[in-house]
Amino acid sequence: MPELPEVERARALIERRALGRRIAAVDDTDTYVCRPHAPGEIAGVLTGLTFTAAHRRGKTMWLQTDGGPVLGLHLGMAGRIVVDGESEGDPPRGTATNDVWDRFTVEFEDGGRLVLRDKRRLGRAVLDPDLTRLGPDAAEVGRDEFRARAGHGTAPLKARIMDQAVIAGVGNLLADEALWRARLDPTRAAGSLSGDELDVLRREIRAATRRAIRRGGVHTGDLVPHRFRGGSCPRCGAELRRATVGGRTTYWCPVEQA
């Protein structure tokens, strides 16, 4: 599933390859991916414009246009961005071919295209997305803001940091990786952490996020390859514990994260 690092790589791909190219046509006929817009509505306002900037907060991207509305893009559970056949993390395939999983396509006047390719069909393309319910980005959140947002309530710590309204961009794998790096028990009540513990957690969320962006995705984490039944802690060798926390399968070291 795309988490913040994958979305950041998609954003960087758009920034590198799709800005400044005039839009000739838009295929917005998938009414589920493009809800609540009717077919032709997004095409009608974007055709003739160019994208001027690509932004991201958490797992939400939005593209500015020269004078028109903002286009929001979300990769959902399995989506990816493809520009002229190049996808984030994959080498260019050379030609810009159609794919049966293409859910939303922007064609440029020069013949190239930007595609939301999504097998599960849970991605979104929407005009003027509502960003008010998103917390600050997990890779950028400041110390005082993190303390105030994450450090209260009786919810398990892991559920708290995965709440996109608290901080945006921490998914299941990134949460396990950051909590393991911070040596914090994912089941502890969020409100039980000291200020120092919250500072360590913030630092490790940012570090894990930035490292995953650099290395190519959340699968490159140190704990992630050990997240299987019987897997052991790559730091101390103890067998990892496995349980459902905040509705998600969670692995942690019972010795160091206690």
Ligand SMILES: [Zn+2]
């Ligand atoms: Zn350990």
